[in-house]
Amino acid sequence: METSGNGVTCGDMKRAEIVSQIHQKKSVLCVGLDTDLTKIPSHLLQEEDPVFAFNKAIIDATQEFAVSYKINTAFYEAQGLKGWQSLERTLAYIPRNIFTIADAKRGDIGNTSTQYAKTFFETYEFDSVTIAPYMGKDSVAPFLEFRDKWGIVLGITSNEGSLDFQHLLVDGRPLYEHVLERVASWGTPENIMFVVGATRKEQLAHVRSLCPDHFFLIPGVGAQGGDVDTVCRNTLNSDAGVLINVSRGVIYAGNDEHFAEAAAAAARQYQKEMSVYL
Numbered sequence: 001m002e003t004s005g006n007g008v009t010c011g012d013m014k015r016a017e018i019v020s021q022i023h024q025k026k027s028v029l030c031v032g033l034d035t036d037l038t039k040i041p042s043h044l045l046q047e048e049d050p051v052f053a054f055n056k057a058i059i060d061a062t063q064e065f066a067v068s069y070k071i072n073t074a075f076y077e078a079q080g081l082k083g084w085q086s087l088e089r090t091l092a093y094i095p096r097n098i099f100t101i102a103d104a105k106r107g108d109i110g111n112t113s114t115q116y117a118k119t120f121f122e123t124y125e126f127d128s129v130t131i132a133p134y135m136g137k138d139s140v141a142p143f144l145e146f147r148d149k150w151g152i153v154l155g156i157t158s159n160e161g162s163l164d165f166q167h168l169l170v171d172g173r174p175l176y177e178h179v180l181e182r183v184a185s186w187g188t189p190e191n192i193m194f195v196v197g198a199t200r201k202e203q204l205a206h207v208r209s210l211c212p213d214h215f216f217l218i219p220g221v222g223a224q225g226g227d228v229d230t231v232c233r234n235t236l237n238s239d240a241g242v243l244i245n246v247s248r249g250v251i252y253a254g255n256d257e258h259f260a261e262a263a264a265a266a267a268r269q270y271q272k273e274m275s276v277y278l
C-alpha cells in the first residue's frame with residue numbers, strides 16, 4: 001500500500017472525529033473523486049497511473065477545505081484491474097483524519113452483503129460505504145456489524161428517477177419515509193447515515209425533522225443544480241450533521257495544467273459558503 005498524504009493509511013472513524021474535523025475546517029465539504037479518463041487534463045494521460053496522478057493532485061489541493069472524500073467505485077471498476085489499483089492508491093493517499101466513502105451502492109442477500117462489507121471495510125479500509133436498501137434489513141445489517149464503520153443508506157436520491165418509487169404513497173406516506181424510519185431502527189446515528197439529494201429542496205427540512213440526529217450525505221450541489229445555502233438552512237443540526245458532496249463542480253473546475261489550482265479555488269469557495277453556517 002502507498003502511504004497517505006500524512007504518512008499513514010486510512011482507518012475507522014467515530015462520529016466525534018467527523019464533527020471535530022468539521023469544526024476545525026469550518027467545512028462540511030465532501031469532494032467526490034468521480035475520476036473519468038475522458039475528462040482529466042490530457043497531459044496526465046502520459047503518467048503510468050493517470051487516475052491516481054489526477055486524484056493525488058486534487059487531494060493535495062483540496063484537503064485543507066474537505067472533511068471527506070467520496071470515491072465513486074463505478075469510475076474505477078470501469079477500468080478493470082487498473083481501476084481497482086488506482087482506487088487502492090487513492091484511498092491510501094487520503095489523510096487518515098479525513099472521512100472516506102466508498103460510493104458503491106451495494107446491498108444483496110445477507111451472505112453476499114457480508115462479502116461486500118469485507119471488500120470495502122477490510123480489503124479496502126474505507127470508513128463507509130453507500131447502500132441501496134431495497135432488499136431490506138438482512139441486506140443492510142452485515143454492513144452495520146463493523147465497529148466504527150458506517151453504512152450510508154439511500155433515502156431520497158437527487159436524480160429525476162427518484163420520483164419513480166421513492167415518493168409513492170405506501171399506507172398514506174411516501175415510501176422514502178418508511179425507508180428512513182425502518183432503516184434508522186436497524187442501527188444508530190453512530191453507524192448509519194442517509195443519502196439525501198440536494199435537488200430535493202422541498203423535502204430537505206422534512207427529512208431533517210424525521211431524522212433529527214443522523215448525518216446526511218448530500219450530493220447534487222453544483223452540476224445537478226443544488227446549492228449550499230438551501231442545504232445548510234434546511235438540514236444542519238447541532239453537530240452540523242451533513243456532508244455535502246461536490247464531484248464535477250470541484251474536480252473539473254479546470255482542465256489544463258492548472259487544474260489543481262482551479263479545484264482548490266472551487267473547494268475554497270464552497271467552504272466559504274458553508275463556513276457562514278458552522
Ligand SMILES: O=C(O)c1cc(=O)[nH]c(=O)n1[C@@H]1O[C@H](COP(=O)(O)O)[C@@H](O)[C@H]1O
Pocket residue numbers: 032034072103130156157158159195196197219220221222223224245246247248249
Ligand atoms: O450516493 C451518492 O453519492 C449519490 C446519490 C444521489 O442521490 N445522487 C448522486 O448524485 N450521488 C452521487 O454523487 C455524485 C454527484 O456528482 P456531481 O453531480 O458531479 O457533483 C456522484 O458520484 C453520484 O453518483
